[in-house]
Amino acid sequence: MAAGALAQTSDLVSRTALRVCADPANLPMSNEAGEGYENKLAELIADRLGLPVEYTWYPMATGFIRNTLRANRCDLVMGYAQGHEMVLNTNHYMTSSYTLIVPETGPLAAVTALADPALKGKTIGIIAGSPPATHMARNGLMMKARPYHLVVDRRFESPAVDMLKDLKTGELDAAILWGPIGGPLVKQGYPGFKVIPLTQETLPPRLFYRITMGVRQGEKVWERKLNSLIRRNKAQINQILQEAGVPLLNDMGTGPLEATN
Structure with a gap:
């Protein structure tokens, strides 16, 4: 897919690179050397968009979203729990x-x-x-x-x-x-x-979560484009996560993800 594929998104979303907000020292998810599984997920998405990956590095702590995504320094957070109000969540790519x-x-x-x-x-x-x-x-x-x-x-x-x-x-x-x-x-x-x-804990709080990619609030076209990429590349996403050692569950968090999914 050519770089022009992002032309339909808002002017805030880069059309020349996949701009990712990430923690520079947060293995096994991400680091500056690109060794984390979220780095590999970013590379997969960028490859499908025909774009290079560009990172904005910031510690995953207080102020992360405010100083990265909301500051328009980047367009995507690779891992965010579903339902969090600070970002617009894509469809989940793992549970x-x-x-x-x-x-x-x-x-x-x-x-x-x-x-x-x-x-x-x-x-x-x-x-x-x-x-x-x-x-x-x-x-x-x-x-x-x-x-x-x-x-x-x-x-x-x-x-x-x-x-x-x-x-x-x-x-x-x-x-x-x-x-x-x-x-x-x-x-x-x-x-x-x-x-x-821990899939047998039935009382609150729940111990399983669906993990999405996070984009800026209001970026609905960008969200839909990512949803399409997540859906069409589910097997490759699962492979990256399983090779990393992430325990994948079914959508209800009650047991392991079936291999056929």
């Missing part, structure tokens, strides 16, 4: 969930839900303020929980990596991480760990 990560040969390897008695009295790492913390409290698992920071500048701090290191050294018995972060990190560096999607 994933929070996961329990444990040694694959240990006594917790058969656990599938946070209500499992095997977790009682265990030291579990949790990102402070994340949705699974509510479920841990409900199941009496907070007494020995070890919290890790929620909002950080990944250039200087990496709570997910720290949590997995502590699990490896035995300081933790288990770790709870967002699957699209924990799954790829385990695949890359912790082959002895098992990643268990």
